[in-house]
Amino acid sequence: MTQATVSERIRDVGFLRRLLTRPELAAVAGAVLVFVFFAIVAGDRGFLTFGGTMSYLVVAAQLGIVAVPVALLMINGEFDLSVGSMVGAAGIIIAITVTEFGWPLFAGALLACVFALLVGAFNGWVVIKTGLPSFIVTLAMLFALRGLTIGFSRLITGRTQIGGLGAATEGDPLRVIFAGEIAGIPVAVFWWLGLAVLGTYVLQRTVFGNWIFGVGGDKVAARNVGVPVNRVKVILFMCTALSAALLATIQVMDAGSADVLRGQLLELQAIAASVIGGVLLTGGYGSVVGAVFGALIFGMVQQGIFFTGVNTDWFLVFVGAMLLVAVLFNNVIRKRASKG
Amino acid sequence: MTAEAPDALRVENIAKRFGSVTALQDVSLHLRKGEVLGLIGDNGAGKSTLIKIITGFHRPDAGRIYLDGEEVELKSVSQAQRLGIQTVYQDLALVNDMTVYHNMFLNKEITWRPLPLLNNRKMKHLTRRYLDDIGVSIPSIETEVAMLSGGQRQAIAVARAVYSEDARILLLDEPLAAMGAKEGAMILDLVQRLKESGGVSIILIAHNYAHVLEVCDRVNVLQHGRITYDKPAAETSVEELTELMVSEYRRARTGGGG
Numbered sequence: 001m002t003q004a005t006v007s008e009r010i011r012d013v014g015f016l017r018r019l020l021t022r023p024e025l026a027a028v029a030g031a032v033l034v035f036v037f038f039a040i041v042a043g044d045r046g047f048l049t050f051g052g053t054m055s056y057l058v059v060a061a062q063l064g065i066v067a068v069p070v071a072l073l074m075i076n077g078e079f080d081l082s083v084g085s086m087v088g089a090a091g092i093i094i095a096i097t098v099t100e101f102g103w104p105l106f107a108g109a110l111l112a113c114v115f116a117l118l119v120g121a122f123n124g125w126v127v128i129k130t131g132l133p134s135f136i137v138t139l140a141m142l143f144a145l146r147g148l149t150i151g152f153s154r155l156i157t158g159r160t161q162i163g164g165l166g167a168a169t170e171g172d173p174l175r176v177i178f179a180g181e182i183a184g185i186p187v188a189v190f191w192w193l194g195l196a197v198l199g200t201y202v203l204q205r206t207v208f209g210n211w212i213f214g215v216g217g218d219k220v221a222a223r224n225v226g227v228p229v230n231r232v233k234v235i236l237f238m239c240t241a242l243s244a245a246l247l248a249t250i251q252v253m254d255a256g257s258a259d260v261l262r263g264q265l266l267e268l269q270a271i272a273a274s275v276i277g278g279v280l281l282t283g284g285y286g287s288v289v290g291a292v293f294g295a296l297i298f299g300m301v302q303q304g305i306f307f308t309g310v311n312t313d314w315f316l317v318f319v320g321a322m323l324l325v326a327v328l329f330n331n332v333i334r335k336r337a338s339k340g
Numbered sequence: 341m342t343a344e345a346p347d348a349l350r351v352e353n354i355a356k357r358f359g360s361v362t363a364l365q366d367v368s369l370h371l372r373k374g375e376v377l378g379l380i381g382d383n384g385a386g387k388s389t390l391i392k393i394i395t396g397f398h399r400p401d402a403g404r405i406y407l408d409g410e411e412v413e414l415k416s417v418s419q420a421q422r423l424g425i426q427t428v429y430q431d432l433a434l435v436n437d438m439t440v441y442h443n444m445f446l447n448k449e450i451t452w453r454p455l456p457l458l459n460n461r462k463m464k465h466l467t468r469r470y471l472d473d474i475g476v477s478i479p480s481i482e483t484e485v486a487m488l489s490g491g492q493r494q495a496i497a498v499a500r501a502v503y504s505e506d507a508r509i510l511l512l513d514e515p516l517a518a519m520g521a522k523e524g525a526m527i528l529d530l531v532q533r534l535k536e537s538g539g540v541s542i543i544l545i546a547h548n549y550a551h552v553l554e555v556c557d558r559v560n561v562l563q564h565g566r567i568t569y570d571k572p573a574a575e576t577s578v579e580e581l582t583e584l585m586v587s588e589y590r591r592a593r594t595g596g597g598g
């Protein structure tokens with residue numbers, strides 16, 4: 001009898017502790033705070049309208065699409081700083097193949113995806129073979145890929161911006177998937193939420209998710225028990241690159257043009273969203289839900305400031321402060337978690 | 341243990357170098373079916389290296405490995421596991437940030453077949469049963485292993501290896517190292533029970549010779565990258581083993597070479 005009551009109590013305490021020590025707690029609380037703040041300050045200026053809501057959801061969605069796999073990769077203990085350059089590269093690939101070569105949209109998008117998967121696999125391969133930190137390897141890729149994009153774009157088209165995609169893809173059924181709206185909500189939002197659900201599911205419920213945590217927590221231990229450490233890493237690098245190609249497709253369809261400079265700083269925003277969401281820089285800890293809320297905070301802050309009428313130049317100051325506060329908060333949670 | 345039992349495992353002429361360090365020079369040993377073999381040797385003698393070769397973690401530079409008389413080439417830990425080789429590593433192999441039950445089933449996850457979805461309920465249930473069976477008390481299997489004592493962690497690692505459905509050969513690399521007397525006795529008990537159940541063959545590495553003689557059928561000594569001693573446990577003693585190890589140190593100190 002006493003045995004049972006003791007274990008009941010442990011379970012109760014465990015449940016409450018679990019709730020209060022979830023990695024995404026700070027991000028969820030932060031999102032609520034930011035929402036309330038802008039609802040009060042800019043509620044009467046359109047922040048709360050449907051259009052206002054969509055405006056920040058689209059910003060959040062575009063970041064979130066990349067932040068989800070970036071969070072998985074970071075939980076696995078690696079960085080991918082090349083996703084921003086990948087967005088630029090993939091966009092230019094689609095624009096050139098469609099407008100210059102006259103390819104159908106699906107072929108251009110497919111080529112961009114294949115290219116992204118190859119670059120992702122290459123990133124992973126170099127990290128594994130050289131043993132260099134992925135921070136360095138993908139930083140090199142950040143520069144190299146951007147340079148290649150600018151170089152080839154100018155070589156082939158003589159320009160660094162390629163327009164005319166709207167006309168070239170007129171009536172293409174793929175437009176609906178990448179640039180359409182459902183009930184007035186841009187499809188990017190659905191891509192974001194879909195990836196969030198998928199990522200959460202993979203991380204929390206599948207064998208592969210267990211391996212992501214295992215490899216990120218302790219690579220040697222995971223290898224000791226036979227987890228295919230390298231395969232897990234390469235697959236995740238391919239996922240981050242692929243998500244960049246997806247985002248590029250959406251952006252290109254949306255804007256009707258591509259620009260070699262697209263995606264700049266996206267890599268750092270995705271890391272910031274993940275870190276705000278409770279992902280540990282050293283790996284082994286975090287959640288996809290956190291990164292989703294991290295991206296949501298980004299969107300709300302960026303558009304919210306616009307709605308307040310304050311000069312949007314101040315946006316980045318707000319982001320910097322948010323990042324620091326969120327990480328400090330996460331640290332407190334983490335300490336409490338490890339004290340039990 | 342009957343002397344005629346066939347070999348479950350045999351390694352021949354194993355060599356392994358790490359850069360300029362020769363960890364194993366020429367190691368040959370055999371492990372009979374159902375036997376518990378004690379492997380002793382100084383720190384740095386190469387015991388862990390040998391274990392990691394048999395478990396597929398390191399590839400040997402030379403030598404052959406036979407399982408049930410058949411030569412095998414071990415390319416990975418997973419492959420060795422599929423062949424029934426389970427290991428408790430000296431440097432453990434637990435992920436600190438993961439829960440007890442996720443560690444217990446890392447890379448052996450129980451899923452809702454044929455889907456690759458984790459069956460957490462079953463993993464928790466079995467984890468509790470295994471730990472109860474060993475007799476170790478852990479407050480909650482849902483805590484991260486970082487919060488547990490060295491002995492508790494060691495017990496999890498042992499349970500992980502021992503309760504693999506397909507464990508035919510168990511390699512225990514200093515499983516008693518981080519343990520208090522009571523926990524150590526639990527593990528020795530478990531080894532004894534496994535031996536009596538007869539299904540597995542075990543190599544046990546330990547520094548406490550009394551422990552080794554308590555549960556082992558045979559003792560091998562690894563020195564200078566070779567097996568230098570091989571006797572049934574019944575024919576040796578703590579004194580003899582101690583003398584064997586210390587004499588080397590004395591010889592070295594008196595400059596006698598050797």
Ligand SMILES: Nc1ncnc2c1ncn2[C@@H]1O[C@H](COP(=O)(O)OP(=O)(O)O)[C@@H](O)[C@H]1O
Binds near residue numbers: 361362363385387389
């Ligand atoms: N991964 C490794 N890289 C380089 N040297 C190693 C490695 N593993 C073991 N060694 C060296 O091999 C020798 C044997 O080590 P080890 O097998 O751990 O000995 P033991 O387990 O008997 O104490 C030591 O000199 C050790 O420093």
Ligand SMILES: [Mg+2]
Binds near residue numbers: 387388430513
């Ligand atoms: Mg050792």
